[in-house]
Amino acid sequence: MKLVCQTTALALAICLSGCSKSQKEKMIVTKQAFGKTADGTPVDLYTLSNNKGVRVAITNYGGIIVSLFTPDRNGRAGDIVLGFDRLEDYLKGHPYFGAIVGRYANRIAKGRFTLDGVEYKLAQNNGENHLHGGLQGFDKKVWKPRAYTDAEGEHLELSYLSPDGEEGYPGALDVKVVYTLNDNNQLRIDYTATTDKPTVVNLTNHTYFNLAGEGDILGHVLRLNADRFTPVDAGLIPTGELRPVQGTPFDFTVPTPIGARIEQDDEQLRLGRGYDHNFVLRSGGGELAEAAEVYEPNSGRVLRVLTTEPGIQLYTGNFLDGSLRGKYGRVYARRTGFCLETQHFPDSPNKPAFPSPVLRPGQSYRSTTIFEFSAR
Numbered sequence: 305m306k307l308v309c310q311t312t313a314l315a316l317a318i319c320l321s322g323c324s325k326s327q328k329e330k331m332i333v334t335k336q337a338f339g340k341t342a343d344g345t346p347v348d349l350y351t352l353s354n355n356k357g358v359r360v361a362i363t364n365y366g367g368i369i370v371s372l373f374t375p376d377r378n379g380r381a382g383d384i385v386l387g388f389d390r391l392e393d394y395l396k397g398h399p400y401f402g403a404i405v406g407r408y409a410n411r412i413a414k415g416r417f418t419l420d421g422v423e424y425k426l427a428q429n430n431g432e433n434h435l436h437g438g439l440q441g442f443d444k445k446v447w448k449p450r451a452y453t454d455a456e457g458e459h460l461e462l463s464y465l466s467p468d469g470e471e472g473y474p475g476a477l478d479v480k481v482v483y484t485l486n487d488n489n490q491l492r493i494d495y496t497a498t499t500d501k502p503t504v505v506n507l508t509n510h511t512y513f514n515l516a517g518e519g520d521i522l523g524h525v526l527r528l529n530a531d532r533f534t535p536v537d538a539g540l541i542p543t544g545e546l547r548p549v550q551g552t553p554f555d556f557t558v559p560t561p562i563g564a565r566i567e568q569d570d571e572q573l574r575l576g577r578g579y580d581h582n583f584v585l586r587s588g589g590g591e592l593a594e595a596a597e598v599y600e601p602n603s604g605r606v607l608r609v610l611t612t613e614p615g616i617q618l619y620t621g622n623f624l625d626g627s628l629r630g631k632y633g634r635v636y637a638r639r640t641g642f643c644l645e646t647q648h649f650p651d652s653p654n655k656p657a658f659p660s661p662v663l664r665p666g667q668s669y670r671s672t673t674i675f676e677f678s679a680r
């Protein structure tokens with residue numbers, strides 16, 4: 305049985321011939337050409353779908369989620385992520401739309417850290433700090449794809465071997481990211497990695513959601529299972545403090561519109577130009593637990609986020625400035641998308657009191673995040 309079919313009549317025929325009727329609907333991860341990178345490497349777009357009307361298209365360039373259709377409360381499908389129609393637009397540069405981010409998601413102060421007494425120097429690509437893996441992070445790599453279907457759902461497995469010293473990080477890092485779409489309307493992302501030298505790892509996905517499909521995200525109602533957050537300095541590096549959210553605009557322990565307090569005169573909101581902060585999840589990480597729920601009142605769409613990570617970055621698209629035009633000709637103005645990036649805390653390699661992002665030979669890095677979709 306051929307599990308992955310090109311969208312050609314011939315391949316489709318091969319796929320259909322060995323399937324029972326219900327399998328036919330489930331067992332086709334479609335693949336289409338998405339373009340070529342600057343050095344001529346072809347990349348593809350894979351579409352995973354389920355029997356509840358959810359459909360996600362992912363390219364093996366950067367592991368980017370290009371589109372994600374989910375039903376609203378009337379069953380109408382809409383695309384709820386920011387992105388582009390064409391690879392070319394991603395190649396021109398963009399703020400990590402939908403991408404896998406690594407080796408270290410978010411910031412490392414001054415692009416430096418010391419591990420086992422050795423100092424490592426990374427690219428300083430965000431002022432004096434290191435951001436999202438550096439100049440050529442995982443969001444810009446061509447990953448090796450493998451699409452398959454099993455009882456759990458449709459999968460796209462992406463592999464990448466990051467050479468020793470890439471972007472200044474020690475150790476060859478063997479990374480695998482598996483996207484799974486199941487019939488419970490969950491898009492699950494399983495990250496695993498191994499190394500041949502001690503190193504640091506922090507992988508996430510940087511999807512910008514807009515559950516209404518367009519407009520700003522200020523009316524989206526957010527709940528976060530976090531009683532504390534990590535306040536930052538002017539370079540958005542955590543100060544090390546774990547500050548209670550209670551009595552601050554960072555309290556999302558009860559569902560609150562993202563925009564309700566975003567313009568308040570608050571030092572942390574000023575530094576982030578809105579929300580661009582890591583929240584300390586109540587679960588503490590390790591076990592899969594609910595981190596967040598977002599409800600969009602007009603469409604009725606709900607996004608739940610579950611993760612094994614100890615932290616989550618709420619980023620409210622403060623740096624979007626209307627200069628990018630995406631799918632459907634939409635202009636991505638300030639705060640027209642939000643990210644919930646599951647992660648280890650920013651700058652953990654320099655903060656011994658934070659949960660450790662160190663990975664050693666013989667150990668396995670494992671991280672799982674689930675985006676679950678519904679409507680009410």
Ligand code: GLA
Pocket residue numbers: 399400410435540580617619623643645
């Ligand atoms: C992250 C950061 C933000 C910003 C975006 C990309 O979420 O925390 O400060 O850099 O990525 O624009």
